């Protein structure tokens with residue numbers, strides 16, 4: 001297993017031990033949405049949301065990520081990537097720092113890995 005994949009798996013494991021983080025799951029309509037648009041498009045949306053809502057800490061930090069509608073939003077809560085406060089707490093990324101490309105790639109990889117696992121378990125593919 002490559003190093004990046006290992007880091008992501010370890011983090012997902014750590015998150016799964018949090019009662020709050022592990023309470024988030026994809027709803028049926030979100031799984032249906034993934035079926036409709038495909039995982040590549042979901043990934044594009046993940047980059048859009050991270051760039052728009054997390055790259056630079058917004059004024060409403062802590063309130064920028066809804067808990068419904070888009071699978072990426074749910075994944076962000078499940079992965080501690082919902083706001084800059086949570087990114088600092090779970091991923092040691094200082095709140096006030098602008099996110100680097102590396103950090104953005106890491107966040108999106110984590111989110112996508114979580115979504116793929118949830119998606120597969122919904123489809124009984126695990």
Ligand SMILES: [Zn+2]
Pocket residue numbers: 062080081082083084085086087
């Ligand atoms: Zn948060």
